[in-house]
Amino acid sequence: MDTKRIGAHVSGNNVEFRVWAPQAEKVEVLLPEAHLLSPEEKGYFSARIPGIKAGQLYKFRLNGKEELPDPASRFQPEGVHGPSQVVDEPFSWSDQSWKGVPLEELVIYELHVGTFTAEGTFLAVKNHLARLKDLGITAIEIMPVSQFPGKRNWGYDGVSPFAPQNSYGQKNAPEELKSLVNECHKHGIAVILDVVYNHMGPEGNYLPKWGPYFQDKYKTPWGEALNFDGEHSDEVRHYFLQNVRQWIEEYHFDGLRLDAIHAILDTSARPFLAEATDLAHDLAEKLDRHVWMIAESDGNDPRVLQSTREGGLGFDAQWADDLHHCIHSNLTKENEGYYSDYVGEEKILDVFKHGTYFRGQYSDFRKRRHGRPYSLKDRHRLVVCAQNHDQIGNRARGERLGSLVDEEKLKAAAALNLLSGGMPLIFMGEEIGESNPFAYFVDHTDKELRTAVREGRKKEFAAFTWKGEIPDPGAEETFNKSKPQWSELNSERGKKFTALYKSLINTSKELRRRKVWNHPDLEVKIVNSVLQAQLKNQFKLSISLQSPYTAEVSYE
Incomplete structure (x- = not known):
């Protein structure tokens, strides 16, 4: 595999600069004085320049004209349009003995750095780690942190994949992100990073000026598709594979x-995704620790989990939304949009039996057949939830389940998620019964773009009749209202839900350890709105689907 490094890297008293610009005749690095880069094969340009140290700001100049940030910048201290900064990679790690968390033991806690704490920084997340450890969390999943425009964004508008968001740092975002990962490992908590390889954000995306990173034969819901199979796609793949390598090796x-x-x-013939999972698994073997690749996919397609040797994509786990949709539609009685496919207690029963609902049958919402069945042995590889950033924030007003149903139904949702046999994920604040919204927010500097986003959100919800004014994504108030109310940790409600989640997480771990959901003789049924599961001589489970909430598990 090609390991040619891109971007700026400190090497002794020198800094090596390398960039891919196959359509350029001349590339210079501005420090601020200009230094000419030498052409290499496949459209690369590079230079080794002495006397440059970490902290140096720089830009590249194409063909003596346009000045641009480094497409592989490790830090953008002044934002997406500003200069890049040379970063020294060494960090005083203390996790040399860390081996990671086995896949079957993952209990994932999804968080957004900017709203998780009042400070909205990597370092501030550390203050919650002891509490999350006590709750039973074994991994945190951080929503995307690659540099995006402004200070407020979910992270899916990133345009500098290698650069941690500047506003998430107090002084040095790359250093402070490493510090957070290191501290998590001290607490025995794994760290999963959400990355975006399907599109780039609309502001500050300079990749098209560098080369054919995009192609027009495909379209995505967010704009142009990245070029993973067209002309020059080998080097586009190399760019993103180096990003995979950076997060795993350097961070x-x-x-x-x-x-x-x-x-x-x-x-x-060999998809980029298969190449990415192979790389991650090779690194895991080299580093002698667990490294997991998790896919978000709405296809209910077991080939995502199939090994690359067998022609699959080689992911270790994948998000499976069917359980969420069943829980939400049955507890809230919403039946619009995609929820129309999931109404009825029998749908919950079906997911508990098989791990997913759609396994090839017709979907009224999609107007076609959908999905294929998964093997029972892969049940623990399906990431399930009662709430996550998408299912909350992609509602018109970003309401959490805690503001839509009463406490008894909220408890039932937690039990259905955590005791389902899948890989459980909970969203920040869920463990205190959080009712604050998690709305969609952005901080674009382009006024026309802000208007387009605002109008686009209104059109997006045409299939729903949700009431109320849609929060302005560009308003700082929308961002601030999306922060969990951590003062509720000490309230009666907060303590009640924390104790509930702690108990359910412990039970979840035990059920997964016993592999009861993988057994072909497992009996699951619903009697008088009580879901019942039983495996002879092993365990019994009951969860009420109507108020009052009860959940009981016994072992034989």
């Missing part, structure tokens, strides 16, 4: 969650 992440892989369009 010690324990896994990556790849956003919406169904929007990564690639007809090549």
Whole structure:
């Protein structure tokens, strides 16, 4: 595998600069004085320049005209349009004995750095780690941190994949992100990073000026598709594979969650995604620790989990939304949009039996057949939830389940998620019964773009009749209202839900350890709105689907 490094790297008293610009005749690095880069094969340009140290700001100049940030910048201290900064990679890690968390033991806690704490920084997350450890969390999943425009964004509008968001740092975002990962490992908590390889954000995306990173034969819901199978796609792949390598090797992440892989369009014999999972697994072997690749996919397609040797994509786990949709539609009685396919207690029963609902049958919402069955042995590889950033924030007003149903139904949702046999994920604040919204927010500097986003949100919800004014994504108030109310940790409600989640997480771990959901003789039924599961001589489970909430598990 090609390991040619791109970007700026400190090497002794020198800094090596390398960039891919196959259509350029001349490339210079501005420090601020200009230094000419030498052409290499495959369209690369490079230079080794003495006397440059970490902290140096720089830009590249193409063909003596346009000045641009480094497409592989490790830090953008002044934002997406500003200069790049040379970063010295060494960090005083203390996790040399860390081996990671086995896949079957993952209990994932999804968080957004900017709203998780009042400070909205990597370092501030550390203050919650002891509490999350006590709760039973074994991994945190951080929503995308690659540099995006402004200070407020979910992270899916990133345009500098290698550069941690500047506003998430107090002084040095790359250093402070490593510090957070290191501290998580001290607490025995793995760290999974959400990465976006299906599109780039609309502001500050300079990749098209460098080369054919995009192609027009495919489209995604967010714009142009990245070029993973067209002309020059080898070097586009190399760019993103180096990003996979950076997060795992340099930042010690324990896994990556790849956003919406169904929007990564690639007809090549060896798909980019298979190449990425192979790389991650090779690194895991080299580093002698667990590294997990998790896919977000709405296809209910077991080939995502199939090994690359067998022609699959080689992911270790994948998001499976059917359980969420069943829980939400049955507890809230919403039946619009995609929820129309999931109404009825029998749908919950079906997911508890098989891990997913759609396994090839017709979907009224999609107007076609959908999905294929998964093997029972892969049940623990399906990431399930009662709430996550998408299912909350992609509502018109970003309401959490805690503001839509009463406490008894909220408890039932937690039990159905955590005791389902899948890989459980909970969203920040869920463990205190959080009712604050998690709305969609952005901080674009382009006024026309802000208007387009605002109008686009209104059109997006045409299939729903949700009431109320849609919060302005560009308003700082929308961002601030999306922060969990951590003062509720000490309230009666907060303590009640924390105790409930702690108990359910412990039970979840025991059920997964016993592998009861993988057994072909497992009996599951619903009697008088009580879901019952039983495996002879092993365990019994009951969860009420109507108020009052009860959940009981016994072992034989």
